[in-house]
Amino acid sequence: MYDLDTRKRALTLVAQGFSQNSVSKQTGISRAAIRSWLKRLEPLGYNRAAECPRCGDTASPPPDPASYSYLLGLYLGDGCISSAKRGVYSLRIACADAWPGLIDACAEAVQRARPANKVCRVQSQGCQYVTSFSKHWPCFFPQHGPGKKHNREITLEPWQQQIVDAHPWDFIRGLIHSDGCRIINWTTRLVRGERKRYEYPRYFFTNKSDDIRKLFSDTLTAVGVEWTTLSRGSDPLNISVARRASVALMDAHVGPKY
Missing domain, CATH: 3.10.28.10 (Homing endonucleases)
Structure with a gap:
């Protein structure tokens, strides 16, 4: 394992125009490791284990309740949470290409929910999946579960209902x-x-x-x-x-x- 400073130094050399082979010789880092760092989706310093407001000793609301109310509506309509590797979950919300402003609003809401996590957009036919990885997405969306939403019970937790009651129009806008x-x-x-x-x-x-x-x-x-x-x-x-x-x-x- 290489520390963060070592990785930053290697990637800086690549960005300056040095070949991967040259950087490998200068630093002693394998070319395979350098290639993997160049292909990774998240930036250096990205913290999947950033503090979660729902998991602390005293649970608190998400950092931006109004934005979360909007995101909750989007998630209930077109969102899903899938298990990835090492206990990490991916949140994906499908947004049609026809509505670029909606895609931007969705990405902003996801970013506000987990400011330390990267948000990316994955192109598919006719739509983009606004996607983010975190260990804590099930904490934000306890409605997560196996199967399609219409085949299982969907209820809000009391803390979610309090947010919706305080920001009802954001929730309605997300659902619409x-x-x-x-x-x-x-x-x-x-x-x-x-x-x-x-x-x-x-x-x-x-x-x-x-x-x-x-x-x-x-x-x-x-x-x-x-x-x-x-x-x-x-x-x-x-x-x-x-x-x-x-x-x-x-x-x-x-x-x-x-």
């Missing part, structure tokens, strides 16, 4: 950004013999999990937004916000994806 949308509906109406077109916005949220839909609708109710359930076949998968005053509230605090 993951599994919701703002659309323009239209209809025609005969007025004085002339058919006119009328357009009006509405919000939809779609999720297979009864528990996640209830978390969304309960939070809407708490902030004064009226909503209805729309069924897809026999499944009540959609929550609709269509009343003008409620749409105005959503526009003021959430708005369309960007």
Whole structure:
């Protein structure tokens, strides 16, 4: 094992234009080790074991509760946690390429949750996975578990519910950004013999999990937004916000994806 200063010195020489073979001869470090340091995803000094606010002797909220409330919504919609090597977990949140602003907001929220951890974006077909590695992601998201979310119970811990109660619009925005949308509906109406077109916005949220839909609708109710359930076949998968005053509230605090 090489200490941090030795690794920094070797990588500095490479950055100055020396070949890996030359740096190996100058420092006595194997070329294989230098290659692995050049390919690593995280920067030197990156600390996967940074202090976790949920694991200390006295558990505390995440460092930025409002940002966490938004991230919680994203995670419940399009996020997953997977076990990696040596007790490390990867958090991945899928974000469509069509919404670059959303991708940036997601990456910022992940970074705020674990400031000492690197956040990367992994390109896939039609989307990017905002990804970060930490031993403590299950501490931040105790809903983590095997299988799909809609096949298991999803409930918030009391400390999570307190954050959502304090920052409900951030939570709603995260859920809309993951599994919701703002659309323009239209209809025609005969007025004085002339058919006119009328357009009006509405919000939809779609999720297979009864528990996640209830978390969304309960939070809407708490902030004064009226909503209805729309069924897809026999499944009540959609929550609709269509009343003008409620749409105005959503526009003021959430708005369309960007």
